[in-house]
Amino acid sequence: MHVGLGVVTLALLVGLGSCAWGSWTDEQHEAACNPLRSKARRLSDKAQAVRVPLVPAIDPSVVHLQLGPDFPDGLGDIDATSATESDIAAAYSEKRDLAGQAAQVVLDHRECFSDLYIGQASRIRQAPSEVSRVVMPAPPHCLDGWPSTSIGPQGACSHHGGVVPGSQWATLLFA
Template sequence: MVVIVAVGVKFAVPMVNDWAAEKAKQECQPIVTSYEKARAKAERLDIPLIRGDVPTAADAEYTESDVKHAYAAKRAEAGRAAKIATAHKDCFASDVVSRAQDIEALPDVALAVSMPSATTCADGWLSPSIGRQGACSHHGGVRYGRAYAELILGDGAPDPELIFYLMPAA
């Protein structure tokens, strides 16, 4: 009789562990789904003039305020996803939780934005022909400015690049 009980216990433990793992997975599924929706929404938000393709003439219409508002919107959405992951750490891999904590450390708003600088001729001449061959041929060649804006988040703030590499999929 003792042998039968011992054999029964030996086989019952894995079944209990499988059941517990399945139950935890079922409990985490709606949480992971909420996280994925918030993360995907944040991924779709763009911040103009910060990254991406080569700036176009249309990009000149963006202001510092536009960039700050876009950052705040992206940070808010990323923050929603991060809050879900940090509140339910048992449902997520450690890399997801770690990135979520990094996102939560980002400030909600940028202090300032350093807007792109203009491309000029080497001697300072602002040629109306920049972008065409020979535009600065008599002015020492082209001096390229900074094509993208830079977010200024404040002393001690995490690297603003975090906002572009949001959290991994769960």
């Protein structure tokens, strides 16, 4: 009878010790991971804050350069009419660099991040780091290239092959 009671007591103590050990290791894991999560989020937020002029924030090449489910608020800086191809390419590179740093933190410490973040980080690391060419926005014009001043009213460009619609957004091209 005493042997059975001793075995039960020993099993109970082992179970309690195992729970305490598990709780302690969980706390240690969280203590190690929280600063890494904060660092990745901080870098991702910096990347999100970089606006690429004349490119909408919903453009797939730009929207994927962040971690987490939050999407950019604005649609880009439409008023940046003085932005050059070089300005646009440089802003993309800066955004990609910051997002790449955040992704590297995630990929170096996978044990601290969910599968969602790991997948997003992998996609960011595969994104091109540089823009090879920027196609600037174009105003509407006639099909034959005539720069008609009356585009908009009915009959504009009727003797020039019709109207080619313009674009308010730049397009990023990658090698």
